Amino acid sequence: xxxxxxxxxxxxxxxxxxxxxxxxxxxxxxxxxxxxxxxxxxxxxxxxxxxxxxxxxxxxxxxxxxxxxxxxxxxxxxxxxxxxxxxxxxxxxxxxxxxxxxxxxxxxxxxxxxxxxxxxxxxxxxxxxxxxxxxxxxxxxxxxxxxxxxxxxxxxxxxxxxxxxxxxxxxxxxxxxxxxxxxxxxxxxxxxxxxxxxxxxxxxxxxxxxxxxxxxxxxxxxxxxxxxxxxxxxxxxxxxxxxxxxxxxxxxxxxxxxxxxxxxxxxxxxxxxxxxxxxxxxxxxxxxxxxxxxxxxxxxxxxxxxxxxxxxxxxxxxxxxxxxxxxxxxxxxxxxxxxxxxxxxxxxxxxxxxxxxxxxxxxxxxxxxxxxxxxxxxxxxxxxxxxxxxxxxxxxxxxxxxxxxxxxxxxxxxxxxxxxxxxxxxxxxxxxxxxxxxxxxxxxxxxxxxxxxxxxxxxxxxxxxxxxxxxxxxxxxxxxxxxxxxxxxxxxxxxxx
Amino acid sequence: xxxxxxxxxxxxxxxxxxxxxxxxxxxxxxxxxxxxxxxxxxxxxxxxxxxxxxxxxxxxxxxxxxxxxxxxxxxxxxxxxxxxxxxxxxxxxxxxxxxxxxxxxxxxxxxxxxxxxxxxxxxxxxxxxxxxxxxxxxxxxxxxxxxxxxxxxxxxxxxxxxxxxxxxxxxxxxxxxxxxxxxxxxxxxxxxxxxxxxxxxxxxxxxxxxxxxxxxxx
Numbered sequence: 236x237x238x239x240x241x242x243x244x245x246x247x248x249x250x251x252x253x254x255x256x257x258x259x260x261x262x263x264x265x266x267x268x269x270x271x272x273x274x275x276x277x278x279x280x281x282x283x284x285x286x287x288x289x290x291x292x293x294x295x296x297x298x299x300x301x302x303x304x305x306x307x308x309x310x311x312x313x314x315x316x317x318x319x320x321x322x323x324x325x326x327x328x329x330x331x332x333x334x335x336x337x338x339x340x341x342x343x344x345x346x347x348x349x350x351x352x353x354x355x356x357x358x359x360x361x362x363x364x365x366x367x368x369x370x371x372x373x374x375x376x377x378x379x380x381x382x383x384x385x386x387x388x389x390x391x392x393x394x395x396x397x398x399x400x401x402x403x404x405x406x407x408x409x410x411x412x413x414x415x416x417x418x419x420x421x422x423x424x425x426x427x428x429x430x431x432x433x434x435x436x437x438x439x440x441x442x443x444x445x446x447x448x449x450x451x452x453x454x455x456x457x458x459x460x461x462x463x464x465x466x467x468x469x470x471x472x473x474x475x476x477x478x479x480x481x482x483x484x485x486x487x488x489x490x491x492x493x494x495x496x497x498x499x500x501x502x503x504x505x506x507x508x509x510x511x512x513x514x515x516x517x518x519x520x521x522x523x524x525x526x527x528x529x530x531x532x533x534x535x536x537x538x539x540x541x542x543x544x545x546x547x548x549x550x551x552x553x554x555x556x557x558x559x560x561x562x563x564x565x566x567x568x569x570x571x572x573x574x575x576x577x578x579x580x581x582x583x584x585x586x587x588x589x590x591x592x593x594x595x596x597x598x599x600x601x602x603x604x605x606x607x608x609x610x611x612x613x614x615x616x617x618x619x620x621x622x623x624x625x626x627x628x629x630x631x632x633x634x635x636x637x638x639x640x641x642x643x644x645x646x647x648x649x650x651x652x653x654x655x656x657x658x659x660x661x662x663x664x665x666x667x668x669x670x671x672x673x674x675x676x677x678x679x680x681x682x683x684x685x686x687x688x689x690x691x692x693x694x695x696x697x698x699x700x701x702x703x704x705x706x707x708x709x710x711x712x713x714x715x716x717x718x719x720x721x722x723x724x725x726x727x728x729x730x731x732x
Numbered sequence: 733x734x735x736x737x738x739x740x741x742x743x744x745x746x747x748x749x750x751x752x753x754x755x756x757x758x759x760x761x762x763x764x765x766x767x768x769x770x771x772x773x774x775x776x777x778x779x780x781x782x783x784x785x786x787x788x789x790x791x792x793x794x795x796x797x798x799x800x801x802x803x804x805x806x807x808x809x810x811x812x813x814x815x816x817x818x819x820x821x822x823x824x825x826x827x828x829x830x831x832x833x834x835x836x837x838x839x840x841x842x843x844x845x846x847x848x849x850x851x852x853x854x855x856x857x858x859x860x861x862x863x864x865x866x867x868x869x870x871x872x873x874x875x876x877x878x879x880x881x882x883x884x885x886x887x888x889x890x891x892x893x894x895x896x897x898x899x900x901x902x903x904x905x906x907x908x909x910x911x912x913x914x915x916x917x918x919x920x921x922x923x924x925x926x927x928x929x930x931x932x933x934x935x936x937x938x939x940x941x942x943x944x945x946x947x948x949x950x
Contacts, residue, residue, distance in 0.1 A: 302831045302832055303830070303831050379827070381786075381863050381864055381865075382861055382862060382863070383860070383861050383862065383863055399827070400825060400826045400861065401826060401827050401828075402823050402826040402827060402828040612827055
C-alpha cells in the first residue's frame with residue numbers, strides 16, 4: 236500500500252496490537268491507558284466513539300482483509316462449498332453441530348483427558364470436509380475478469396497451473412531477501428555438523444535470551460537455532476510467556492471442551508487417527524494433539540485474526556432465531572484438519588506443557604499457517620507461493636518444467652501438498668524445524684516455495700526420465716533424507732541460470 | 733487523517749474518455765490513456781482527494797484555477813499541472829496495488845491547488861494485459877471546512893507529555909487528587925455496569941443444550 240496512509244495505518248495498528256497481545260509491553264500500555272483516563276480533558280461518555288472516529292479509515296474492512304475483489308469472491312464461494320458439505324454431513328448423520336455433554340460423559344472425558352488416544356469411537360461415517368487437491372482445483376480456476384489471458388500463448392499466459400498475475404519475487408530479489416542464507420554465512424543445519432561447533436553463534440543466542448530481545452532473536456534465527464535453545468527462542472519471537480493468566484485461559488478452554496461436544500470434534504478425532512497415529516515420528520504425540528486441537532476449535536480469541544484473514548468464520552444462529560444478529564454465534568473455522576495436525580505435531584518435540592504448546596501453536600497459526608488455506612493475494616498466501624514455485628522452476632529448469640507438463644505431471648500437482656502442510660510430515664523433523672526457523676526469522680512463508688523448487692532441481696535428472704504422473708510422484712515420494720539448508724543454498728546462490 | 737470526519741465537496745464527474753491514436757474500431761492495441769474531467773460548482777481550495785484505483789498505473793492531474801492578481805481582481809482561468817505521472821502501480825503487469833485506496837493531499841502536489849474550478853485526471857496504463865482501467869469512488873475534501881460535531885478531542889491530536897510517576901518516598905500524594913482519580917474510576921465502572929446486558933452467560937442454553945441451526949451461508 237503506497238500513500239494510502241489511513242488504511243495502512245489502521246492495518247499496521249491492528250497488526251501491532253495482535254503482536255503485542257500478552258506481552259509485558261501490552262500490559263504497560265494498558266497501565267498507561269488507565270492512568271490517562273484520569274485526565275480531565277477526556278470525556279468518558281464519548282471515549283469509545285472518539286477513538287473510533289480518530290482511527291476510522293476510508294477503506295472498508297473487507298478491503299483490508301483482501302484488496303482484490305475477485306479473490307474475495309472466490310474465497311466466499313469456496314467457504315460456501317465447505318459449509319454445504321458440513322451441513323449435509325450434519326443432516327445425513329443426524330448429528331447436531333453442537334450439543335451439551337451430559338454430566339457423566341463430562342466426568343468421563345475429564346478423567347481420560349490425558350489419554351484420549353485410547354478411545355476408539357466409530358468414525359467410519361465421517362468423511363473429510365475437503366482434500367488438498369480440491370483446494371488446488373479452486374486455485375487453478377482463479378481468474379481475474381480484467382486480465383486478458385489471450386487465445387494465443389504469449390507472454391501474458393502463465394505456463395503453469397496458476398493464472399493470476401500476482402507480484403512475486405524473482406531470483407535476484409530472492410537472493411537479496413534471503414541474503415543471510417548466503418554461502419558465506421554460517422548456518423545451523425550445515426556448519427554444526429562439522430567437528431568444530433560454531434561457538435560464536437551460540438554466544439549470541441544466550442545474550443539475546445538474557446536480554447529478552449524479540450526483534451534480535453528474529454534476526455539471528457535466520458541462520459538457524461541451536462536445538463537446545465529453540466523452544467525458548469521461538470517463544471521469545473512469538474511473544475509467548477506462559478504466565479498464570481495464559482494457563483488459566485487454557486484451563487477455561489479445556490472446560491469448554493468437556494462441557495460441549497462439537498461436530499468438528501469427531502472430524503478432528505478421525506483426522507488425528509488417520510494422520511498422526513500412522514506416522515513414524517508423530518504417533519507418540521497423539522494425546523497432545525487432541526488436547527491442543529479440541530481446545531483450539533473453541534478459542535474465540537482466534538476470531539480476531541479474521542480482521543486480516545481473507546476468510547470469514549462460519550456463522551450460525553440459535554434455533555428459531557435465524558437472521559437475528561444478537562443470536563448469531565461463530566463456529567470453528569472449517570479447514571482440513573490434517574493441515575492443523577501436521578502444524579501442531581512438530582511443535583510437540585519442543586514444548587511439553589500443554590498450555591504453552593497450545594499458545595505457540597495458536598500464535599503460529601494466526602501469523603503464518605492460516606495463509607495456507609485461504610485465498611488471498613498476500614505474498615505469503617498459498618496462491619503467491621504456488622505462483623512463485625512455478626515461476627522459479629520455469630526459470631531455473633525450463634526443460635524439466637516443459638517435460639513434466641507434457642506428461643500430465645505438472646510440478647504444482649506434486650509440490651502443492653508439501654507447501655500446504657509447510658512440509659510437515661514429509662521432511663525429517665530436525666530438518667523441518669530448521670526450515671521453520673527461517674519462516675519465523677523472515678516472517679514469511681516464501682521459503683516453502685523456494686524449497687519446493689530446490690527439491691525438484693535436486694531430483695531433476697530422475698524426473699526427466701519419467702513418463703507419467705505416478706512415476707514422478709514415486710521419484711518425489713520420500714523427502715525424509717533431504718537436508719534443507721544445503722538444498723536452499725545451492726538453489727539460490729550456486730545455480731547458474 | 734484529519735479530514736476523515738469531513739463531508740466531501742460536491743462535484744460533477746464526467747465519464748471517462750479513452751484516448752487512442754487512429755480509429756478506435758480498427759486499432760488492435762488497447763488504449764493506454766483515459767481522461768476523466770471533474771467540474772466543481774464552486775471553486776474550491778483542495779485539501780485532499782481520495783479514490784479507489786482500478787488497474788490504473790500512472791496518474792497525471794491538471795487543474796484549471798483562477799489566480800487572484802495583486803489588486804484583488806480575479807485573473808483568467810489557467811490550466812496547470814499539479815501531479816505528473818504519479819505511480820499507482822509499481823509493477824503494471826501484476827496485481828500489485830491494483831485495487832488499493834489512495835489518498836493524495838495538497839502537500840504532494842507540485843503547485844498551489846486553491847480556487848480550483850475544473851480538474852482533469854489523466855490515467856495511463858502501459859501494460860496491455862488489462863481489459864479496463866479507471867479510478868472509482870472519487871471524493872474531494874476542501875481546506876478550511878467547518879469541523880462537524882464529532883471533532884477530535886485535543887488529547888488525541890496532542891498527547892500530553894509523559895507524566896513522571898509520583899515518588900511516594902518523599903511525601904504522601906495529594907488527597908484531593910487521589911479522591912478525584914478514584915471518583916473517575918468509579919464513574920467508569922458504573923458506566924460499564926449500566927451498559928451490561930441483563931442476560932446471563934450461557935443464555936443460548938435451551939433445556940441444557942447448545943441448540944444451533946445449521947451453518948449460515950450469508
